[in-house]
């Protein structure tokens with residue numbers, strides 16, 4: 001408030017004095033000088049290019065285009081840093097008039113006024129968040145997408161105004177990006193982005209105390225750049241309600257809201273601020289917030305007209321459900337092996353353990369399944385795998401059918417109808433959890449987000465279960481292959497053993513046969529260890545000596561005495577053992 005007074009009382013007086021001292025020059029000169037004094041005093045605000053220094057007070061009713069650079073705080077270092085976007089080196093604040101037209105202001109104000117006609121806080125601050133659907137109502141909040149009948153909502157928030165909302169939001173994003181040298185595709189809308197209405201009504205809850213000094217980055221987390229679009233004018237529509245940057249030192253830079261005036265600034269501690277209490281009238285504004293973190297981007301559902309989140313907790317009474325796009329004629333996906341087992345066992349275990357909850361029984365079935373060996377599981381898995389293969393075949397055939405083609409056409413039509421409708425309604429603004437701490441510390445729509453997360457988790461879980469079953473099936477096949485390899489290899493071992501033993505037997509037989517015959521050159525007799533070389537040497541000698549030679553005759557005689565029958569019996573015995 002101090003700054004407002006400074007502007008309204010002190011400074012203009014100074015101007016008036018200087019004008020009066022030159023009164024003798026006549027009205028024209030007086031006017032001329034007055035305008036120059038004003039131009040010099042407010043010169044900085046009249047420039048079209050952003051100036052490097054924001055004046056201490058920016059009154060309504062002047063065309064402003066002023067900026068100020070400030071050193072960045074370290075707040076951003078506590079969050080992921082996006083080099084081309086996060087305010088690390090360049091921080092500042094700007095005020096620009098003329099970005100949003102009068103007509104657009106009218107359109108935006110229409111949205112918030114129309115909605116709050118049916119709601120509004122009983123204290124001095126009300127909000128409306130089109131993205132989450134949060135609207136102040138008494139001392140609480142309601143979700144407009146559930147609170148109103150769809151047909152009513154379509155009348156309260158009309159398509160044309162939503163279009164304006166979207167255009168303004170995009171224009172401001174581009175302006176902020178351009179000013180801070182960011183590629184606009186790297187800057188995202190984040191939450192909360194909301195309309196506010198402030199009055200002089202005494203606060204009823206802490207949400208009504210909008211006048212406390214705060215830092216947006218600390219308050220809202222995802223904010224990197226904050227922008228404000230003013231929808232009403234200070235001194236005309238309300239008193240008080242100026243926006244104050246709480247800088248250290250003497251000068252608090254203050255902005256008097258004015259219809260269509262846009263201010264934007266980096267959201268960290270370099271820009272602490274507060275809104276002065278409104279003392280009379282009604283102040284409307286729109287806070288639009290931006291983030292550099294694509295994970296905190298919440299514009300996508302809005303842009304994509306995706307309203308799927310809206311049905312998570314049942315469809316509001318009186319609203320028509322969107323027709324199901326489920327293909328009734330498509331072959332049914334078979335259940336997994338685990339689910340099969342689960343279905344079979346759950347009934348039984350429920351009857352056995354009547355005081356157990358559903359979840360406890362499910363856990364029990366899971367434990368049973370984990371303790372089963374592959375063979376037991378394969379009873380379920382094999383069947384499931386067969387059905388899955390069959391299902392895929394059926395699906396492939398179905399996708400070529402006329403029925404499928406007509407289903408595709410129908411669902412395409414249904415989708416385009418819905419999209420068209422989305423363009424003409426607010427359904428596209430899919431709800432997200434509104435976190436507007438200065439207004440909604442206890443806002444409890446949290447459940448909705450949790451429910452949708454749970455739904456997603458269940459879905460993912462079911463998919464993992466299916467994949468798990470298939471993997472288990474593969475593991476089972478691999479196990480069987482390993483068992484077969486192991487058995488083949490042990491059969492081979494056995495065969496080798498038998499061959500070795502045959503070899504040994506044969507060697508012993510030869511040693512016995514020729515034990516009395518020494519080789520002529522070395523006079524050595526055969527042993528089990530030397531029999532191989534003994535026999536080779538013997539063959540060598542026999543090749544060179546005539547049959548009548550004494551050595552050759554002794555060998556011949558010994559050979560005739562060998563009992564090949566014994567050898568045969570032993571051989572067969574070994575074969576038989578190997579087969580076993």
Ligand SMILES: O=C(O)CCC(=O)C(=O)O
Nearest residue numbers: 196216228243275285287
């Ligand atoms: O409405 C304003 O001028 C400022 C609101 C604000 O500071 C905020 O939403 O964080």
Ligand SMILES: [Fe+2]
Nearest residue numbers: 214215216273
């Ligand atoms: Fe703020």
